[in-house]
């Protein structure tokens with residue numbers, strides 16, 4: 059069932075925004091839920107998060123960080139007017155809607171995309187929401203939207219140094235996130251913390267939050283295939299029990315997550331993902347000759 | 348029967364690709380009959396009278412087996428006619444013969460009590476059924492037959508929603524469309540077919556066959572909405588506002604895991620994940636196809652049903668050394684005999700009476716071995732007639748870099764959480780007409796049975812279609828009154 063791309067923009071370096079006609083999702087999606095996108099005939103099924111939607115007009119927006127083959131192919135090959143082959147959803151459970159009081163919602167790099175609908179809804183529900191975006195400066199997105207949606211939006215940006223690879227970026231991200239979160243928690247009172255982002259950085263932030271004993275909700279990003287509870291690829295250990303993140307999550311109590319297991323599982327396909335990317339780059343170069 | 352026939356004791360064999368060749372690719376293993384060979388096999392059938400024929404009794408949907416086999420012999424001089432007549436007989440009870448001919452456990456069903464078995468080999472009913480369906484598809488005979496049906500359909504003006512496009516849902520949809528209902532299938536995945544598409548591998552059931560069956564449904568006017576997850580995209584309650592009846596054929600897709608330490612190590616797959624990556628996402632064509640799968644050098648598959656055989660044989664095709672580990676003995680293997688034989692030919696090892704107790708990982712969280720407890724069987728039998736097994740307290744550790752767990756599945760969870768839907772041990776509860784606790788909502792296939800078979804799911808689809816027809820006929824009459 060193809061879904062038409064109504065609009066597309068590069069919001070920042072490697073951050074691509076799509077507005078897509080997907081009325082079945084637009085009608086039902088709630089903050090905290092996600093969709094599975096299969097963009098190409100020989101493509102993967104990847105989870106992405108509807109950022110905004112219009113139930114009447116039947117569209118949703120998605121923002122992808124160009125990370126590997128699928129997100130790169132989407133950026134290169136899809137134009138407004140083209141169709142995405144499949145968008146299944148909404149999937150996963152909505153984020154709990156409660157009056158927590160003062161909330162700190164942290165998005166690291168593209169994790170901020172998923173923070174947006176939740177933070178906005180929590181604010182509307184009567185919470186006092188501070189959002190924190192920790193990210194390389196060239197990848198900062200959604201600033202204006204956040205400023206309108208929540209009480210206070212903080213950007214903790216950092217510059218990319220020449221010669222940095224993924225490891226250096228991740229290292230700096232963790233350093234910045236940990237320092238900023240510690241600073242905020244030492245100087246202010248919060249009743250609830252939310253994090254979305256790379257699992258390693260989520261774990262590091264959790265270790266700080268834990269010292270302050272504040273409840274924390276974490277949206278997890280294990281590898282998914284069907285996202286309907288059928289395959290078990292997304293399994294995570296929560297409080298000693300095996301859960302399927304696609305139907306039991308994606309949000310969980312951060313205190314119960316087995317972080318090291320999650321980090322191992324997410325990294326499992328890295329060598330093959332690189333292979334897929336190289337294969338794609340070669341094909342691209344071949345095509346240009 | 349006037350003509351006295353000579354008994355031919357031996358089965359006419361179907362050509363198979365040699366094991367050394369086929370383990371290198373995902374092409375089909377069994378090549379099936381030609382018309383000439385099919386007629387030769389058909390001639391062996393004794394044409395037992397339909398009211399007595401044990402083969403018909405053994406088939407869960409009671410196909411008139413001597414009836415369709417007889418047509419092949421009767422019209423042997425006109426192959427197209429012979430196949431069309433035979434297909435017409437089969438279609439009266441079974442709309443997916445290319446599939447069932449390949450995947451039914453014939454040895455426990457139609458072929459089990461075939462009378463030819465008393466004097467020689469039983470009739471190869473499955474392969475004949477498959478032949479009729481394949482020949483018809485290749486020559487467009489099935490479409491011809493379909494186009495004769497379509498204009499005769501009288502529109503009823505009532506709408507039915509089907510949840511899940513597996514064999515149960517597809518069959519219900521086809522039958523209801525033929526009865527004149529306006530049918531829409533809601534399917535969670537991006538392709539219709541259920542287990543036929545994501546579970547059973549290409550080398551056993553080519554996906555082009557399933558696609559062709561689904562194409563025929565579309566020609567009958569059935570609408571298929573993929574990417575729609577009932578319980579998320581739309582609820583059963585909402586479907587009831589739009590449709591006059593609902594059929595649930597959501598299957599038993601939730602994999603059962605082993606409750607042992609280390610089960611979440613990398614390299615440990617459920618059979619569903621492994622097979623979905625390989626079949627639905629075509630990981631065997633990686634990196635042409637984007638979805639990866641990791642198959643190491645040594646693979647252990649835990650379990651001994653059809654799913655285990657499919658996983659083991661798929662892994663073998665990636666060049667791995669594969670061992671099937673089963674906690675019971677050879678007599679309890681539940682896979683089709685043909686699959687077990689094919690697995691052995693392909694060099695898959697079997698280890699019996701061992702039960703996994705721990706998965707051992709390396710420092711990167713990747714599995715490197717499995718620790719098993721040795722089991723032994725008692726004389727005492729359990730409720731299913733299997734010998735009880737107990738641990739011996741002795742252990743054995745086997746190295747493996749990939750482990751595939753194939754120990755069974757539960758019904759899909761998203762549906763069973765529907766308010767008002769009565770469920771017992773995960774299975775949807777139905778009455779004798781397959782109606783659930785919600786009026787107008789029917790269910791069948793693995794969703795009510797737990798893991799069963801394709802033909803039982805289809806039988807349920809057909810039975811439910813009939814019951815829905817009766818239910819909607821009453822509704823129409825009451826509406827008109």
Ligand SMILES: Cc1cc2nc3c(=O)[nH]c(=O)nc-3n(C[C@H](O)[C@H](O)[C@H](O)COP(=O)(O)OP(=O)(O)OC[C@H]3O[C@@H](n4cnc5c(N)ncnc54)[C@H](O)[C@@H]3O)c2cc1C
Pocket residue numbers: 092102103104105106107108121122123124125126127128129130168171172278279280281282283308324325327328331332
């Ligand atoms: C619930 C959920 C919501 C998400 N929302 C967004 C979003 O809004 N925007 C966004 O940019 N990203 C989001 N992601 C992550 C996104 O799915 C990955 O970035 C994407 O799959 C990368 O695919 P690729 O082929 O480009 O990269 P690859 O090279 O294939 O993978 C790069 C990394 O992405 C992750 N990944 C790869 N495949 C999958 C998969 N099938 N499922 C989950 N993670 C995978 C792994 O960490 C992997 O190491 C979300 C993930 C989850 C689980």
Ligand SMILES: Cc1cc2nc3c(=O)[nH]c(=O)nc-3n(C[C@H](O)[C@H](O)[C@H](O)COP(=O)(O)OP(=O)(O)OC[C@H]3O[C@@H](n4cnc5c(N)ncnc54)[C@H](O)[C@@H]3O)c2cc1C
Pocket residue numbers: 450451452510511512513514515516533534535536539540541542543546547575576577578596597598599600622653654655657683759761762791792793794798799800801802804
């Ligand atoms: C690997 C494997 C090998 C097998 N081999 C054989 C064999 O050789 N012979 C044999 O007879 N049987 C075999 N079986 C069993 C057989 O495939 C099943 O019994 C049969 O497919 C059940 O049919 P079904 O229609 O009830 O469900 P399924 O085939 O499971 O189809 C259910 C469909 O519903 C969809 N669905 C689920 N939840 C939702 C939802 N909430 N909303 C929308 N859609 C939903 C699923 O995506 C799926 O497409 C095998 C099974 C497996 C897994």
Ligand code: SF4
Pocket residue numbers: 405406407408409410412441447448451453456457458472473476802
């Ligand atoms: S449907 Fe299955 S059991 Fe029935 S005749 Fe065909 S192969 Fe045999």
Ligand code: SF4
Pocket residue numbers: 391392393394395400401402403412413460461462463470472
């Ligand atoms: S029981 Fe065997 S011999 Fe008799 S009709 Fe059936 S297939 Fe033919």
Ligand code: FES
Pocket residue numbers: 281282283284285286287288289290291292293302303304305
């Ligand atoms: S992604 Fe398959 S069960 Fe969650």
